[in-house]
Amino acid sequence: MSTTVKLGIAACIVSGVTAYMAYVGTMTSWKYYLTVDECLADAPALVQQRVRVNGRIAVGSLDIANDRQRATFKLCGTNYELPVTCAGPLPDNLAEDLEVVVEGQLDAAGLLCGEKVLTRCASKYLPETQTATAARPQTSTEVRHR
């Protein structure tokens, strides 16, 4: 057997194992990635499915528990709003009118039970509209340690 053939077999084995591991990883970690409007439009089919929903926190809707381990808010889409409840550690910069990504499951009542909420690092390559918002003093008066 020539060295080239041996190398080909080795490459095939490595590729095969990698492809299998990628398949297993996909099966255990995939989620639907949706906007708020898509999530609500397809809600019946998505109940109890793992979803990742992207939207903006509606102004006046954010309520963070004192222990900062739970938050409820409404996620705005273009036409609809999706109620969300999140349990677990919350990001430092969670605030109203902020774009976030919520990972979790949709329940039968149309509530998104989030396990993880991701905010974006502010100010790096921000679009101008958002920068203008950032320049404005925020209204949140929550002091965490009082």
Added chain:
Amino acid sequence: MRFMGQVCLLAAFVSVGYAAFACLYGALLRNRKLKQTGLVSALGGFVALSVVMVVLAYALLVKDFGFQYVVQYSSRQLPWHYSLSALWVGQAGSLLLWAWMLGLAALLFRFWPWKKPSELRDPAFGFLMAYCAFLTATMVFAADPMEANIAPSEEGAGLSPLLQHPAMLIHPPIVFLAYAAWAVPCALAISALAFRRPHGNPLEPSLTAAIGPSAIDSSWVRIARPWALAAWTVLGGGILLGAYWSYEELGWGGYWAWDPVENGSLMPWLLGSAFIHTLMSWQIRGMLKKTSIALAIAVFGMCNFATFLTRSGIFSSLHAFSQSPIGWLFLGLMLILGIGGTVLLVQNRQSLVSENRFNSIWARESFVVISMVSLLLLTAVTVVGTLSVALSEAIVGRRIIVGPAFYNNVLIPTGLVLLATVAPAPLLRWGASPTARQTRAILFSVVAATIIAIIVWLSGVRHPLGLAVAWLAALSVMMLIAALFLESSNRNGGRPWRGLLSTLVASHRLYASFAIHLGFVCIAVGVTGSSLGSRQHELVLTPGDEVVWAGRSIRFHQLIERELPDKFIVEAELEIARGEEKPFRLLPAQHLHRLQDQWTTEVAIRSTWSEDFYTILHNGEGRDAVRLTFVENPLMRWMWLGGWVIAVGAFVRLLPSPGQERKKHPPPVSHLQEKKTRKQRKRRELETAKS
């Protein structure tokens, strides 16, 4: 001052644009005067870009809110060093820094005093200038750093508190420096393909006769290698700094989240690792030529793809990005590179035939191929994972995103294969199986590594992956030691101890390369340890409480509150003791940044060679009670150490080789073998020509 900046930006665009045209057209016509005007123009363009940089930096330092950019990214309270770092935080500023660094790299490349200058220097410089013109054009037409602030402002938005970290002061510039440096090998590769004059050069018949009517000018390989290594090292340093920032600043206990932006910089680094090794195969064995050319273009294409990821705004990411057309410009450039590169590669395929065959599966080039396959697979998986939303929508009509498990699963086999190919490298030869002495040294290393792995098992490590990595890491070290002793023994008549240091000095570049491998092994050890052995515990404590966790006694003394001009600080004073060790104090904190009205988590870490003890203060829980998380991350320090080892190894590798040393000492066995092979090849060619 702003007007001067605008004029200089426009002048830079025109100058580098002309430089690109003059150098490329001049190289095509072999018109020296035209090329010289191009060089002068390039110098002028670089000076103009430097003026723009100085103007913007000065505006940031003096908080000149007449600049829109200063309003967006600075504030009166911001310390001067963070104010200066705002230069590369915004879109326009980062493009300016990138263009300036590219100009610097291009001039360094063009005017470097090479002993054997290449014909490809001018066209490659022309391609670099064309890319610089592209970057400058994006600033002139889409992201002007000199834009005026129309509404009068007394205060700016300030820099995000999360970006106010020492690692963030240098992370972006070195990533841009790496992207700029990666342009050089790509420009050389394209020049080698485009300027090979397949049908002879009517203007210079002597050149055609010298390199042959269809020969590729291989001088690019010699010049591209140090640039590739430097770019790879700098990019790796940038990635590690980003990971360090994430670990220290984001306060989640981890350092890598497989975010599209992280993936964006990882992909060119992975491809670059493969490229460096295929380039060696070309230079030493005349093999993997097409792959090397393809990888040179792909690495640079990936740098542009990373820019597309960060600036198109179409990806779900932890980072915030603009939805500007700039990202699409970079994607367009990447597509042009991809299509153009493929066409050139196909046109030149006859000239890129391997000069040698794979003689043995145990030869070094065979291991290069296997490691290259692993790196390409890992890159492909990263690309697929990053683009999973777009790909799934195109294929199944639903947008699906994959989680970290997808990447981590693939990292296990590919990482193990990479470690397995790295470990025996010092005892392998180019073009042939190891000699009998080398084989004995390999067997000795395997036995020694197995004993070390058993010791690791006895110390309590039971995870098969942990044991496999420990065995491969030990094997890498043992093989390197064995190779050093073997070479020293060859040089000193069988007495390896006598000339160990002189061998190391004489072959310092070779051993620096192996040190880079060791750095990679350190990173692998750190990643494995922190992934497999990490554990955390969350609890609420009141002052005076003491808990025992992970063999440590943790006492919460008090909550300290401090008021600074720009922020309010709350710290939890913890005293931690383990066994007979001296107790130490940690102060995890929360900072309230007044300007942004934003809390940030400031973790406190106690780092040792065995593990990091990582503490996070979350929030208040009623009267003086606080919620804390403790994380134990084993072997984290080895990861940062790996970065330093790679940096030092690359620095030594890039040092010029002393010519006299070569005469005094014979090169290592593999080089001798290579010379012999070359001579045999030349003799065969002569005989064929005669017959």
